[in-house]
Amino acid sequence: MQLFVFVCAAAMILVGAIGVIVRSHPVHAALSLILTLFGVAVLFVAQDAHFLAAVQVVVYAGAIVVLFLFVIMLLGVDKAEALRVDPVKVQRPLAAIVGLGLFGLIAGAIVRSRDSLVVRGHGIDIASGDGGHDSNIRQLANDLFSNHVFAFELTSVLLVIAVVGTVLLARRPRSSSASDTSAGSK
Amino acid sequence: MHLAIASPTTTWYLVLASLLFAIGAVGVLVRRNPLVLFMCIELMLNAVNLTFVALARKLGDIGGQTTVFFVMVVAAAEVVVGLGIIVSILRRRPAATADDIAELKG
Numbered sequence: 001m002q003l004f005v006f007v008c009a010a011a012m013i014l015v016g017a018i019g020v021i022v023r024s025h026p027v028h029a030a031l032s033l034i035l036t037l038f039g040v041a042v043l044f045v046a047q048d049a050h051f052l053a054a055v056q057v058v059v060y061a062g063a064i065v066v067l068f069l070f071v072i073m074l075l076g077v078d079k080a081e082a083l084r085v086d087p088v089k090v091q092r093p094l095a096a097i098v099g100l101g102l103f104g105l106i107a108g109a110i111v112r113s114r115d116s117l118v119v120r121g122h123g124i125d126i127a128s129g130d131g132g133h134d135s136n137i138r139q140l141a142n143d144l145f146s147n148h149v150f151a152f153e154l155t156s157v158l159l160v161i162a163v164v165g166t167v168l169l170a171r172r173p174r175s176s177s178a179s180d181t182s183a184g185s186k
Numbered sequence: 187m188h189l190a191i192a193s194p195t196t197t198w199y200l201v202l203a204s205l206l207f208a209i210g211a212v213g214v215l216v217r218r219n220p221l222v223l224f225m226c227i228e229l230m231l232n233a234v235n236l237t238f239v240a241l242a243r244k245l246g247d248i249g250g251q252t253t254v255f256f257v258m259v260v261a262a263a264e265v266v267v268g269l270g271i272i273v274s275i276l277r278r279r280p281a282a283t284a285d286d287i288a289e290l291k292g
Contacts, residue, residue, distance in 0.1 A: 006194040010202050017206055020225050021213035033225050036206075040232045043199065047243045049251050052235075052258075059258055064228065064265050071269050072221060075276045092216055099212035106204035114197045121247030143248045144255065155259045162263035166270035172277075 005046055012039030024080040030068045037061045048124055051137045199240035207233035218283040220272050224265065231261050 012035055019032030037060045044053035125135035144152055210229030217223055235254045242250025275282055 017209040047239045049239045095215035099208045103208035110200045119246045123246040169270035170273045
C-alpha cells in the first residue's frame with residue numbers, strides 16, 4: 001500500500017515536472033505545476049507531515065499557482081513560446097548534461113551516505129499515536145513557538161515588506177503629467 | 187500474500203527529490219519565459235522541501251518540518267516580489283524574454 005502511494009505520487013510529480021519544462025504554453029505549465037505540488041503533498045502525508053501537506057495544498061497549489069495564472073491572464077502573455085528554435089546552439093545539450101550530472105552526483109551522494117542516517121531526535125508524533133488527531137500540529141507548534149519564535153516573528157516582517165514592495169513595484173503611474181509625484185514607480 | 191513488496195525507504199524519497207531538483211534546474215537553463223523560470227524555481231524548492239520532510243521522518247527530528255514551514259513562507263514572499271518585478275517589466279515590453287532582461291545593464 002505504501003509502495004502504491006509512493007509510485008503514484010512519484011508519477012504525478014515527475015509527469016508534472018516534465019510538463020512544466022516542456023509545455024510551451026505558460027498556462028499549461030502552471031497547471032502541470034499544480035500536479036507536481038499535489039504529488040508532493042501526498043508524499044508529505046506519507047511521511048507523517050500532515051500539517052505541511054495541508055499548507056502545501058492551500059499555499060502552493062492554492063495561492064501561488066493562482067497568482068501565477070492571474071499574472072499570466074493580467075499581462076496577456078498566454079501565447080505559446082517558440083520552443084522549436086534554439087536561441088543558443090548548444091544550450092539544450094549542455095542543459096541536459098548539467099541536469100544528468102546534477103542528478104547523478106546527488107543520487108550518488110545519497111546512496112553512498114544512506115547508512116550514516118541515524119535517529120538523533122525525539123521522534124515525530126503521528127496522528128494514530130497517543131497524542132490524538134492533532135499531535136503533528138501540536139509538536140510542530142511546540143517547536144515553532146519555543147525554539148524558533150524569533151524567526152517566526154521575522155517572517156511576519158518579511159511578508160509585510162514583500163507586500164508593500166510589490167504594491168510599489170507593480171503600481172501603475174497615475175498619469176504622465178503627474179509622474180514626478182509618484183515616487184517609487186520607476 | 188507471498189509476494190515480498192518493498193516498502194519505500196527514505197533513500198527512495200531522496201532520490202525522487204534529487205530527480206525533481208534536476209528537472210527544475212534543467213528548466214531554469216532551457217526556458218526563456220520569466221514566468222516559467224519562476225515555476226521551475228518552485229520545482230526546486232519543492233524538491234528541497236521533500237528532502238527535509240523525508241529526513242525529518244528518518245532522523246526523528248521535528249526541526250525539518252519547521253524548516254519546511256519557513257521555506258514555504260519565504261517562497262511565498264519571493265514569488266510575490268518576483269511577480270511584481272515581472273509585471274512591471276512585461277507591462278513596458280510585453281514580449282520580453284529572459285534574454286532581453288540583460289539589456290537592463292548600464
